[in-house]
Amino acid sequence: MIRIDSPSNPKVKLAAQLAKRMAREKTGKFLAEGVRLAEMAASSDWAVDFALVTEHAAGEPRAAAVLAKLEERGVPVALVPDAVYQKAGDTQTPQGILLVIAQKKRGLDDLAHFAETAAQPPCYVVLDRIQDPGNLGTILRTADAAGMAGLILLKGTTDIYSPKVVRAAMGSLFHLPVVSGVTEEAFLAFAREHGLRLYATALDEHARPYDAADFTGPTAIVFGNEGQGVSQALLAAQGTETLYIPMYGGAESLNVAVSSAIVLYEAVRQRHSKRG
Secondary structure, eight states: OEEOOOTTSHHHHHHHHTTSHHHHHHHOEEEEESHHHHHHHHTSSSOEEEEEEEHHHHTSHHHHHHHHHHHHTTOOEEEEOHHHHHHHOOOSSOOSEEEEEEOOOOOHHHHHHHHHTSSSOOEEEEEESOOOHHHHHHHHHHHHHTTOSEEEEETTSOOTTSHHHHHHHTTGGGTSOEEEEEOHHHHHHHHHHTTOEEEEEOOSTTOEEGGGSOOSSSEEEEEEBTTTBSOHHHHHSTTOEEEEOOOOSSOOOOOHHHHHHHHHHHHHHHHHHHHO
């Protein structure tokens, strides 16, 4: 373990810069901050560049165990004063440990490869221009919990490596394959090539209740932008079926993260019932 006392140290400056999307895209790195995320990252196969930790955090049993695991992997660990850590971190109530990690660049072909080794037909979650980091992170976490085959982010969706998204996902980023920056055309071609049944959440004259859908085969479920919903191009694509969630009170709509949880767990119910 080395010691860093200067906020101008390159490692500290890099960590601080990763709060901005431009820096994440330029470097191909991102932050995972906090003990729980550090634990999950250290136990994953993701490449950790280095860790910064305060003296107080390094003395805590959970953080110390993470640091030991990182050092076993040959990851550089730097001890920093609290004031230096605050320059590097992104959280308002820091836990004193952060990791700088290399992003994973995956494509749709990678998802198809993963699906070939799965025990059941794939069910993909597709996000069309989701903007809120909290929504994106929560949907990722829900998709992971529901055993989905992967998350496809269409162009215009917020950055999966944003610190707020990473925190909201609570480590699911290290479990579930994610493909970002996919065009509508590329996604629709992928769906056709792999025989995916395509559903989109939308309230139109042809929409059926979400629990009337058949999620047991190869499937892709599209959730749309918080204000505009799923794009007209996707809704008009050949084979797209629209679904809605019935509501019986005065609310006109549900948050997209809540909607995704309802629909995905209907898929879970059907797919597990079929297996049972």
